[in-house]
Amino acid sequence: MSTNVYDVLVERGFLRQVTHEGLKELLGKESVTFYIGFDPTADSLHVGHYVQLMAMAHMQRAGHKPIALIGGGTTMVGDPSGRTDLRQMLSAEDIQRNADAFKLQISRFLDFGPGKAQMLNNADWLLPLNYIEFLRDIGVYFSVNRMLTAECYKSRMEKGLTFLEFNYMLMQAYDFLYLNRHCGCKLQMGGDDQWSNILAGADLIRRKERKEAYGMTFSLLLTSDGRKMGKTQKGAVWLDANKTSPYEFYQYWRNIADSDVEKCLSLLTFLPMDEVRRLCSYKDERINDAKIVLAYELTRQVHGQEEADKAKAAAEALFEGGAEGGSVPETQIGSVENLLLLDLLQTCKLTSSRGEGRRLIAQGGIALNGNKVTEEFLPVTEDLFQDGALLIKKGKKVFHRVVLKK
Numbered sequence: 001m002s003t004n005v006y007d008v009l010v011e012r013g014f015l016r017q018v019t020h021e022g023l024k025e026l027l028g029k030e031s032v033t034f035y036i037g038f039d040p041t042a043d044s045l046h047v048g049h050y051v052q053l054m055a056m057a058h059m060q061r062a063g064h065k066p067i068a069l070i071g072g073g074t075t076m077v078g079d080p081s082g083r084t085d086l087r088q089m090l091s092a093e094d095i096q097r098n099a100d101a102f103k104l105q106i107s108r109f110l111d112f113g114p115g116k117a118q119m120l121n122n123a124d125w126l127l128p129l130n131y132i133e134f135l136r137d138i139g140v141y142f143s144v145n146r147m148l149t150a151e152c153y154k155s156r157m158e159k160g161l162t163f164l165e166f167n168y169m170l171m172q173a174y175d176f177l178y179l180n181r182h183c184g185c186k187l188q189m190g191g192d193d194q195w196s197n198i199l200a201g202a203d204l205i206r207r208k209e210r211k212e213a214y215g216m217t218f219s220l221l222l223t224s225d226g227r228k229m230g231k232t233q234k235g236a237v238w239l240d241a242n243k244t245s246p247y248e249f250y251q252y253w254r255n256i257a258d259s260d261v262e263k264c265l266s267l268l269t270f271l272p273m274d275e276v277r278r279l280c281s282y283k284d285e286r287i288n289d290a291k292i293v294l295a296y297e298l299t300r301q302v303h304g305q306e307e308a309d310k311a312k313a314a315a316e317a318l319f320e321g322g323a324e325g326g327s328v329p330e331t332q333i334g335s336v337e338n339l340l341l342l343d344l345l346q347t348c349k350l351t352s353s354r355g356e357g358r359r360l361i362a363q364g365g366i367a368l369n370g371n372k373v374t375e376e377f378l379p380v381t382e383d384l385f386q387d388g389a390l391l392i393k394k395g396k397k398v399f400h401r402v403v404l405k406k
Helices: 005-011 023-029 047-061 092-106 131-137 168-183 192-209 246-254 258-268 273-280 284-303 305-319 341-347 354-362
Strands: 015-018 033-038 065-070 118-121 187-191 214-218 330-333 366-368 389-394 398-404
Touching: 005 015, 005 023, 005 047, 015 192, 023 214, 033 047, 033 168, 047 065, 047 187, 047 214, 047 258, 065 092, 065 168, 092 118, 118 168, 168 192, 187 192, 192 214, 246 284, 246 305, 258 273, 258 284, 273 284, 284 305, 330 341, 341 354, 341 366, 341 389, 354 366
Parallel strands: 033 065, 033 187, 065 118, 187 214, 330 398
Antiparallel strands: 015 214, 366 389, 389 398
């Protein structure tokens, strides 16, 4: 291993806290098995998971061995970290379906070939546990007084913390112990909101196994004014194309604040840091060049090159006037009041009748801003327009831009 991945993670802005100063030396001299947990509370990962996925990819590229741990067991309890209320209880069937979706998405970032990354599910060892034996074997090492000082619990004390959630730290600590015993896992990584849980696991291994275990946390993905990234008016930005289309995903990154571009290029792409600094040296309008690179790289990583190319072409058609190498026809309208898409298609001369429009929609031949239309009598509303423009795509190659003039 020529480059110490610790230095890479520091330079790119990942590192927040580590349990031992000697972790850098460890990562430089041997291949370390490490893990990050993903609780499948939804049917897709979202932008908030992106930093962890990239950190795992950097670690694997440097010769270390990742374990992506799906929290099929811990999800039944619910992590109180960063929460002001009890998480929604999911059925075992929902959790399994979500876990299956996570596996597909994580596979875009890690190599799960023979001897490479592993994907495990903590339901395999948590669900068969005997409660009394677990309390006697594991619970004895945990001080309630100390647990209540953890940030993940302190923030919940005023509104109420259930005993169900209070067990979460013990279960996550047991995961680390189990992986240490059965997989030789020495390092747990995660977002900085997981610091208390990671410390608990490392301490449990030290007490039970009489050996060192390590922890590392990463900066949370925040905007320059301190808000969590990955939120839009429609909700979270998901990695599943059915929940956030590749075009919407592309446009989210294309439209981030200028002050967030360097951080995102550093954390979320594999571009060399010299190239990141070069792109981010641009000022004023030229910073848009860096945003285009960011949006394309991230869309390619998550959705593949074909979808990234489509999203970039659609964005250029909508905002820069060029699809398929030519200018895009444009129609200006003054209002969307009582306007149906079927009528707008006729206004733009994309169809000759409502019947033709209905047939095209039924065949999946109409898309708005990259999103396929499925509703025949879709009303045209102002929230469909981005920066006052709406891109209609008919079939594979016909684009038309609608501009809302008020």
